Amino acid sequence: MLLLLPSLIFAQENKSYPASRFPDRVILGWKGDPAHSQAVNWRTDSTVKKAVAAIHEADPSPDFQANAKMISANSQSIVIDGKTVQYHEANFTDLKPATQYMYRVGDGTSWSEWFHFTTASDKREPVSFLYFGDAQNDIRSLWSRAVRGAYSTLPKADFMIHAGDLINSSNVDYQWGEWFEAGGWANGMVPSLPTPGNHEYYRDSEKKPHVSMHWRPQFALPENGPEGLTETAYFIDYQGIRFIAMDSQAALLDSAVMEKQAAWFEKVAQNHGMRWTVVIHHHPIYSTKNGRDNEEWRARMEPLYKKYSIDIVLQGHDHTYGRGINMPLGVSRKKPDGPIYVVSVSGPKMYDIGLQNWMDRASNTQLYQVITIDETTLGFKAYTVNGDLYDAFDLQKDKKGENTLIERANSLQMQERLELPERLQKSFKAEELKEYNQRFQEYKARKNKK
Numbered sequence: 001m002l003l004l005l006p007s008l009i010f011a012q013e014n015k016s017y018p019a020s021r022f023p024d025r026v027i028l029g030w031k032g033d034p035a036h037s038q039a040v041n042w043r044t045d046s047t048v049k050k051a052v053a054a055i056h057e058a059d060p061s062p063d064f065q066a067n068a069k070m071i072s073a074n075s076q077s078i079v080i081d082g083k084t085v086q087y088h089e090a091n092f093t094d095l096k097p098a099t100q101y102m103y104r105v106g107d108g109t110s111w112s113e114w115f116h117f118t119t120a121s122d123k124r125e126p127v128s129f130l131y132f133g134d135a136q137n138d139i140r141s142l143w144s145r146a147v148r149g150a151y152s153t154l155p156k157a158d159f160m161i162h163a164g165d166l167i168n169s170s171n172v173d174y175q176w177g178e179w180f181e182a183g184g185w186a187n188g189m190v191p192s193l194p195t196p197g198n199h200e201y202y203r204d205s206e207k208k209p210h211v212s213m214h215w216r217p218q219f220a221l222p223e224n225g226p227e228g229l230t231e232t233a234y235f236i237d238y239q240g241i242r243f244i245a246m247d248s249q250a251a252l253l254d255s256a257v258m259e260k261q262a263a264w265f266e267k268v269a270q271n272h273g274m275r276w277t278v279v280i281h282h283h284p285i286y287s288t289k290n291g292r293d294n295e296e297w298r299a300r301m302e303p304l305y306k307k308y309s310i311d312i313v314l315q316g317h318d319h320t321y322g323r324g325i326n327m328p329l330g331v332s333r334k335k336p337d338g339p340i341y342v343v344s345v346s347g348p349k350m351y352d353i354g355l356q357n358w359m360d361r362a363s364n365t366q367l368y369q370v371i372t373i374d375e376t377t378l379g380f381k382a383y384t385v386n387g388d389l390y391d392a393f394d395l396q397k398d399k400k401g402e403n404t405l406i407e408r409a410n411s412l413q414m415q416e417r418l419e420l421p422e423r424l425q426k427s428f429k430a431e432e433l434k435e436y437n438q439r440f441q442e443y444k445a446r447k448n449k450k
Contacts, residue, residue: 015140017177019045019085023105023112025180028191029220034120034238035097038191039089039220040105046084048107051075053090058100058116073105078217080173087217097122115188120158124240124275124375130157130190131369133316133344134165135179136199142366144182145385146346150368151186153383157370158238160190163316163344164197164249164282170212171202194219195245196232197282197316201253209253221245226264233261235268241373242274246281248297255296262300269308275397276373277310279339284315288322288343288362290354290439302326302338310339311378311395311403314369318343319351321363321382323391325405329357329446334405340395344369344382350421352428352436355443361391361409362443363417388414418443 017024023042031039040053054068073088088105095101098121104114130150135143151157167175180187200212216231225233225247232247244265251258269277283294285302305313322343325336341358344367353362365384372379376398382391392408418440420428428436 015174015177017174017181019043019083021045021048021107021110023051023088023110025176025218026105026112026115026185026188027180027183027219028115028117028188029193030191030222030236031091031220032093032222034191034236035122036095036119037091037093038095038101038117038119039091040103040188041087041089041218041220042105042112043218044086044088044107044110046077046086048086048088048110049075051086051088051090051105051107053092053103053105054111055092055101055103057096058102064102076217078213080171080213089217089220091220095119098125112188113185115185117189117191121239126372126374127158127239127241128154128156128370128372129159129161130154131161131163131314131342131344131371132346133163133321133367134197134319134349135162135182135347136165136168137347137349139167139175139182139347140178142348143179143346146366146368147183147186149383149385149387150370151190153368153387154370157190160192161243161280161314162192162194163280163314164195165199165316166194166197168199170200171214173214176214176218192219193221193236193243193245193280195280195282196247196249198249201249209250211250226260228257229261233264237272237274240274240375241276241278242268242272243278243280244268246279246301248281248283248294251300252283252294252297258296258300262304265301265304266308269304269310275375276378277308279305279310279313281313281315283317284322284341284343285313286322286324286326286341286343286356286358288318288320288354288356288359289351290356292318292354306338309401311397312340312342312371312380315341315343316345319345319347319349320353321345321365321367321391322353322356322359322361323380323382323393324358324360326358333360336395336403336405340380340393340405342369342380350424352420352424353418355418355439357446359443360407361416363390364419364421365390365417384414390414390417
């Protein structure tokens with residue numbers, strides 16, 4: 001059974017993030033077609049009953065402000081930690097494709113700064129985006145270096161993907177405050193596509209599970225998912241690529257929800273006319289931590305991933321890094337029989353690596369990922385928070401739609417970081433250390449045979 005009441009592993013600074021009349025937690029997302037629309041969310045205190053957003057095509061002159069178009073926002077009151085705050089959402093529509101815009105949000109008197117964004121092309125064009133595994137703990141102090149390092153590596157990212165467990169306790173406001181502080185103004189310029197993890201869920205007084213009270217008010221996401229999973233499962237098409245976000249936590253809590261989600265997935269994964277298909281969810285199909293296994297989720301979804309030729313699955317949850325394919329040992333991995341699976345972690349909480357047979361590259365460290373996709377190639381790079389290239393591969397797609405894996409990790413200067421985190425070295429018993437070292441040697445031997 002999955003636990004919804006997480007325990008704190010790392011100490012966090014309980015810093016208050018009070019709302020005011022001035023907009024904060026500004027973050028971009030989408031409600032519709034990325035080539036012709038852009039949505040934005042922000043927060044104020046409860047005195048701001050009516051909010052607006054101003055938008056104009058980007059102009060190097062500051063004289064544009066009087067001609068900016070005003071868009072009314074939808075506002076709602078939320079009581080968090082006993083305090084009422086207002087969340088606001090504006091949806092910019094009828095935008096031009098591949099065009100830079102600038103916008104600000106506020107109440108007509110108290111305004112945010114002006115932000116810039118660029119709409120997607122309405123044609124098949126190369127796409128570059130950032131992917132983060134769990135942030136979860138010590139967000140302000142330690143996850144901040146991951147998201148800021150990622151932005152520094154790819155400042156022209158089209159968007160950011162967050163594969164769940166953005167925070168540790170679903171409804172604790174200061175943790176969300178830390179998450180928004182860590183991303184800062186980048187959230188207002190680079191859209192986010194998050195999917196919830198188990199730590200975004202809580203149980204009410206009747207023990208019924210719900211996604212965080214923050215989730216829907218603070219994120220603008222497509223509302224095209226299955227009934228009951230609005231803005232936690234969805235899909236979006238971006239310049240010839242279909243991105244499908246799944247709510248694995250809801251599925252694992254209720255088999256009926258899993259079936260509903262699987263049926264929806266089959267509808268959106270087939271015959272969509274896109275060149276590539278990327279799937280995002282929190283719980284791994286194949287875990288990276290020894291002893292953890294999402295067997296029910298794997299049994300239901302992996303056959304569908306193979307059936308509909310999913311190219312890559314981006315996941316979190318296990319607080320280590322693993323990248324590989326589900327193929328028998330001794331069989332060439334150059335022609336993947338199914339998607340590339342990636343599990344990653346961007347925050348500081350680390351587990352011991354399982355070093356299972358499906359893995360081609362593994363790690364115990366904070367990472368962020370840069371993914372670029374064009375008509376023929378999906379390029380994947382994982383970086384440490386120091387900015388060092390840790391893992392890399394390409395998927396090359398031929399005219400028939402079949403993929404070839406081009407391994408790049410073997411030529412990297414950086415060795416695999418497989419040592420146990422110091423915290424685990426101190427806490428492991430002698431037999432646990434012996435068992436890990438045995439797995440470590442077996443993993444090295446398997447890698448040496450390739």
